[in-house]
Amino acid sequence: MIRHQDDHLIHCQRCQDQLQYLINEVKDHHITRGSLLKLVEHETESSVPARAVGASILPTPFPKARYDEAIELQQAYCELYMRVASDPDWLYKVLEPLKNHDRFFDVLWEVYEKVREAGAVQNVVCCVFRNDYMIHQPPDQSEAELKQVEMNTFSCAGAAHAERIANVHKHLARVRDCETGPSSSSSTALPSNGNVSSIVDMLQTAHTIYTSRNPTPHQKCILITVQPFNFNVADERPIELALWDANIPCYRVEWRTLVSHTTLTSDHTLLFKPPFGSAEREVSVLYYRGGYVIEEYKPSGRELRIRLEISRAIKCPDILTHLAGFKTVQAALTESGALERFLPDQPENVQRIRRTFMHMQALDTTPRGRHFRATATYEPCSLNQPAVHMPSQPSDPGGGGWVLKPNRDGGGHNVYRAAILPFLRSQPEEGWGKYTMMQMIEPPATEGTLMASEGLYHGAVISELGVLGTCVWERKEGGGVGVVMNEVGGWTFKTKPVGVDEMSVVKGFGCFDCPMLAD
Numbered sequence: 001m002i003r004h005q006d007d008h009l010i011h012c013q014r015c016q017d018q019l020q021y022l023i024n025e026v027k028d029h030h031i032t033r034g035s036l037l038k039l040v041e042h043e044t045e046s047s048v049p050a051r052a053v054g055a056s057i058l059p060t061p062f063p064k065a066r067y068d069e070a071i072e073l074q075q076a077y078c079e080l081y082m083r084v085a086s087d088p089d090w091l092y093k094v095l096e097p098l099k100n101h102d103r104f105f106d107v108l109w110e111v112y113e114k115v116r117e118a119g120a121v122q123n124v125v126c127c128v129f130r131n132d133y134m135i136h137q138p139p140d141q142s143e144a145e146l147k148q149v150e151m152n153t154f155s156c157a158g159a160a161h162a163e164r165i166a167n168v169h170k171h172l173a174r175v176r177d178c179e180t181g182p183s184s185s186s187s188t189a190l191p192s193n194g195n196v197s198s199i200v201d202m203l204q205t206a207h208t209i210y211t212s213r214n215p216t217p218h219q220k221c222i223l224i225t226v227q228p229f230n231f232n233v234a235d236e237r238p239i240e241l242a243l244w245d246a247n248i249p250c251y252r253v254e255w256r257t258l259v260s261h262t263t264l265t266s267d268h269t270l271l272f273k274p275p276f277g278s279a280e281r282e283v284s285v286l287y288y289r290g291g292y293v294i295e296e297y298k299p300s301g302r303e304l305r306i307r308l309e310i311s312r313a314i315k316c317p318d319i320l321t322h323l324a325g326f327k328t329v330q331a332a333l334t335e336s337g338a339l340e341r342f343l344p345d346q347p348e349n350v351q352r353i354r355r356t357f358m359h360m361q362a363l364d365t366t367p368r369g370r371h372f373r374a375t376a377t378y379e380p381c382s383l384n385q386p387a388v389h390m391p392s393q394p395s396d397p398g399g400g401g402w403v404l405k406p407n408r409d410g411g412g413h414n415v416y417r418a419a420i421l422p423f424l425r426s427q428p429e430e431g432w433g434k435y436t437m438m439q440m441i442e443p444p445a446t447e448g449t450l451m452a453s454e455g456l457y458h459g460a461v462i463s464e465l466g467v468l469g470t471c472v473w474e475r476k477e478g479g480g481v482g483v484v485m486n487e488v489g490g491w492t493f494k495t496k497p498v499g500v501d502e503m504s505v506v507k508g509f510g511c512f513d514c515p516m517l518a519d
Contacts (some may be wrong), residue, residue: 005324006402022172029168030055034238035161037506038231053234054452054511059190060463060495061446063135063425066146067191070467071358072135076349076486078129078469081151083342083481085321085476086127088112090341094332097364102248102434107297107327111305112319118310121268122445123476126206126285126318128199129469130156130487133356134441134462142272147441148356149464153317153325154409158505159468160238161512162492166193169397169514185192189516191491198489200242202470203285205485206314207248209472211283212388214312216269218282221249222260223272223313227290228254229253232506236289247459249274249281259304273282279341283313286323293411298364316409326407327436333358360438363424371409372437376402376420403501406435412509416440416501445498450511457497463513464503466492 028034034048043049064389084091099104132149173187201224222243226236232440235250235415243250251274253261263271263280270283286308288295297305309319323329334357339350361372404423415423417440424432449462468489474482480504496510503510 010374019057023451023456025172026055026057026168027052029164029171031166031169034234035168035512036234037163037171038233040229051453052448052451053165054505055165055168055510057449057451059516060448060461060515061518062463062465062493063144064517064519065142066133066135067465067515067517069146069352070465071488073349073352074129074467075129075342075470075486076346076353076488077483078471079130079152079483080333080339080353081129081153081321081475082125082127082344082471082481082486083316084152084333085127085324085344086473086479086481088116088320091320091323091329094329095326096364097433098326098328098407101431104294104297104407105323105434107284107294107302108305108319108323111309112303112323114306115319120396120475121310121312122207122314122318123315124314124323124472124474124484125318126208126314126472126485127153127321127469128159128202128204129153129471130158130471130492132464132466134464134511135443135445136358136441138442142259144444146356147358148330149441151325152328152406152466153343154322155289156468157232157235157289158466158492158494158512159199159490161505163193163195163490164513164516166190166493167313179226189518191513193490193514195490196238196242196349197490198468198470199239199488200246202472202485202487202489203239203243203316204248205472206316207284209484210312210314211229211506214269214284216282217471218269218271218280219249219504220284220353221251221272221274221281223258223283224250224252224283224287225258225290225308225367226252227296228256229467230254239287239452251275254299255296258308259300263309263327264307264311267413268310270308270311271312283311285316286311286316287316294408320478325409327360327405327438328362328407328434330484331362331436331438333357334360351356352413358441360436360440362433362436364433367377369433373432375438375485376404376424401440403440405438406434406438411460412502412504412507414502439515450495450497453508454509455471461495461496462498463493463515465511465515466494468492 030052035053043485045059129363130152133146136145138149177186240250269282343350363373401417404420406413443462445460449458470487470489472485493515494510495513495515
């Protein structure tokens, strides 16, 4: 039975038959293509159950002009963040208010300081950036605008899942085209997706750079650091396997076991002992898919990250690029003059990027931060504070409004609308600076059918487009960035029912989808 937003059923029998056919096809493709989440808590010695990743049954309309805009902006956005991640003085100035209030920042900045004291031996960095957007079109606005949700710089997940679901929709559209002829929803309206090969190309580029600059007798390998009890192996393994297919040895190692599996030599070479054989391999690239939650940084985890960061291996990404993904940094980039600092000779890109910003601000003690604190607590600003341009007060919780974001990855941590005030009042005010307030994007709803773990949903939905950037760059002495690789690496597309705030698919908030590009 299909659950409609208004608890009605779809009545057309022919539509029901076609829909059931598509549902069965998507289920089978989940199994055939491995669009699965591992249920590690039920794993036995000889088997492990899995459940399907949430997916849409039909592609969801998305304006082609805004899709093209996001794709065209990605290289400029990536260059911006490469430069931000290469300016530690600016980063510290922006992030310093978090000191002693945000434990995760304290740990990561301590890691950076230890690396700086030890002296950098590797200036090459690579990163998979994912820039998330939604369409902003309030009811009183005729034009659809592209607005940034966030820039992800560390352990970006979902690339392999997104590619599989895109391929499922491409296949089903080809089937429909064969039977009924091309239409506005035909396969030509669905963009191609090559996420995995793009990420592999980037890692291979970094591996080649390392190998050419370090002609040591050790055989080289890439390490992927992963979390224990990992349920998302189907999103990570395709990258590992594709590297092996390219004749590049690649090993997945749990974060907590890295200390016992690696050795750091006196010249900062990182050696890894594979599970088979006794010969150690030299690590060329460290690809982080673990290390993004504070619980991983107990004293041993902090020392592990320092060991990895001071090594000669190329990091994907390094500690400064990790910090550049903080929401506090995203807010700082919306301030006057920030973009011009990093893209001084690109005024057109500065304007194009700025148009994607929503109002946002860290709840620090600057005049602008105090204004946002007042907005968050629905209290008027005192008259002796300097005037700061502010958007209107938060609207009714039923529409528009604000979201409060901590500097945490993984989904499920934001606070929305009317819940912000009681949440902040439950926190010591001196710690409010670790949160960032952002005006909520108001996307137009469309109709969709989603297959999630709790069942089928048919009704109003909204979507989020993520654009991947695969980048390799080198920090120059005295400042500056030498870009080796800056390419659009593909995309992710997620859809959720209207009324659901978060968008983490693996945590059950939404579904992977494919955009149907429309004029």
